[in-house]
Amino acid sequence: MEMFAKAFTQQEPISEEAIAQAVEVMRSGRLHRYNTVDGEPSETALLEKEFAAYLGVKYSLACASGGYALHIALRAAGVRNGDAVLCNAFTLSPVPGAINNAGGEPALVGTNTDFKIDIVDLRAKAVTSGAHVLLLSHMRGHIADMDAVMEICDEHGIVLIEDCAHTLGARWKGRPSGSFGQIACFSTQSYKHLNSGEGGFLTTSDPDIIASAVLYSGSYMLYEKHPDMPAKEVFSERRLETPNYSGRMDNLRAAILRVQLRSLDENCHRWNELYAVIEQGLRSLAGISLPFRPAYEEFVGSSVQFSLPGWRPQKISSFITECSTRGVDIKWFGDNVPRGYTSRFESWHYLSDQGDLGQTSTILDGLCDLRIPLTFDRKDCQQIVAVITEALLCTEAAHPCL
Numbered sequence: 001m002e003m004f005a006k007a008f009t010q011q012e013p014i015s016e017e018a019i020a021q022a023v024e025v026m027r028s029g030r031l032h033r034y035n036t037v038d039g040e041p042s043e044t045a046l047l048e049k050e051f052a053a054y055l056g057v058k059y060s061l062a063c064a065s066g067g068y069a070l071h072i073a074l075r076a077a078g079v080r081n082g083d084a085v086l087c088n089a090f091t092l093s094p095v096p097g098a099i100n101n102a103g104g105e106p107a108l109v110g111t112n113t114d115f116k117i118d119i120v121d122l123r124a125k126a127v128t129s130g131a132h133v134l135l136l137s138h139m140r141g142h143i144a145d146m147d148a149v150m151e152i153c154d155e156h157g158i159v160l161i162e163d164c165a166h167t168l169g170a171r172w173k174g175r176p177s178g179s180f181g182q183i184a185c186f187s188t189q190s191y192k193h194l195n196s197g198e199g200g201f202l203t204t205s206d207p208d209i210i211a212s213a214v215l216y217s218g219s220y221m222l223y224e225k226h227p228d229m230p231a232k233e234v235f236s237e238r239r240l241e242t243p244n245y246s247g248r249m250d251n252l253r254a255a256i257l258r259v260q261l262r263s264l265d266e267n268c269h270r271w272n273e274l275y276a277v278i279e280q281g282l283r284s285l286a287g288i289s290l291p292f293r294p295a296y297e298e299f300v301g302s303s304v305q306f307s308l309p310g311w312r313p314q315k316i317s318s319f320i321t322e323c324s325t326r327g328v329d330i331k332w333f334g335d336n337v338p339r340g341y342t343s344r345f346e347s348w349h350y351l352s353d354q355g356d357l358g359q360t361s362t363i364l365d366g367l368c369d370l371r372i373p374l375t376f377d378r379k380d381c382q383q384i385v386a387v388i389t390e391a392l393l394c395t396e397a398a399h400p401c402l
């Protein structure tokens with residue numbers, strides 16, 4: 001029997017260089033981002049400058065988490081109590097959670113067989129929902145047709161917030177993911193493309209939005225300590241109207257992230273090499289379907305998704321057991337109980353009635369997901385394909401028909 005022994009949840013260690021930077025912050029005792037001496041920039045401020053430059057946007061704000069960045073992005077975009085907010089039906093639970101936190105009502109948009117937002121459904125709901133914000137998740141790194149998304153947003157005056165939790169380092173037609181919307185949010189939680197345990201970013205080139213976001217994040221009126229901020233008047237207009245939702249990043253995490261950011265592109269390349277091995281292996285297997293990804297979707301293959309279209313739930317469940325017996329930990333979005341990160345929209349009972357999302361439910365029913373941590377190498381990826389091949393054969397033998 002093929003066996004795989006490595007953990008799908010094991011990150012690479014924090015580099016010695018990043019550890020040294022973190023130790024220096026600890027030696028200084030000044031871990032709070034505003035605890036600086038004589039106009040010296042904090043690690044957090046330097047990180048924000050470097051992150052904005054990396055993405056090619058004007059402003060960036062480092063936050064306590066990705067979900068927190070989404071929450072204040074929605075607030076800064078003007079979401080008020082009871083407002084409908086468009087978002088993907090296929091996403092992770094912090095996305096509808098952030099909308100709820102901002103007082104909004106998620107209006108779910110279906111997914112297509114390539115796991116991207118369904119443009120036809122988006123076009124329809126841009127009208128029927130009455131929403132003036134779209135929170136678009138590039139879920140599991142799949143980037144939708146951004147030309148069509150931008151056209152719909154422009155036509156209906158919809159503010160686009162990109163959730164780039166899985167697309168940091170990705171591009172679409174040469175443009176960085178996160179540079180399309182008025183706002184973009186990123187996560188630096190351990191399972192994303194940078195690892196500070198917890199953390200996130202909000203980015204924008206809009207002076208009004210960054211001023212609101214900085215105030216929401218809990219600036220204690222110390223906003224002048226942020227790098228490259230808009231004119232004072234932009235802050236004075238709103239500083240007394242904007243609640244403090246306290247969710248800053250600290251210098252310790254920022255110090256680690258500054259070092260990691262320098263190897264981000266190289267790491268994305270490493271992810272894609274591993275992804276290619278698994279993808280190529282899976283494409284040769286009958287019964288497994290992989291999404292179509294155009295060449296201009298320069299994704300980061302930090303996870304792989306495939307589906308088993310037409311399979312009964314019991315058969316998929318057996319297949320997943322066959323894989324896990326052999327050490328391959330497949331996540332399944334079709335499971336009717338939420339496990340780990342794979343909850344599906346039917347499990348979010350606090351949402352209002354979403355109408356017919358039957359096609360999306362069917363797509364989720366067969367959707368399998370594998371993380372690809374950078375602690376794997378090419379041989380590991382070949383081994384994973386061998387396990388899946390064997391698990392398919394065993395499942396097929398036990399359940400010969402659909």
Ligand SMILES: *Cc1c(COP(=O)(O)O)cnc(C)c1O
Pocket residue numbers: 065066067068091092094095137139140163165166186187188189198199200
């Ligand atoms: C992880 C994630 C988030 C939230 O990030 P946290 O840092 O965990 O709060 C948002 N959206 C998606 C799609 C994610 O995967």
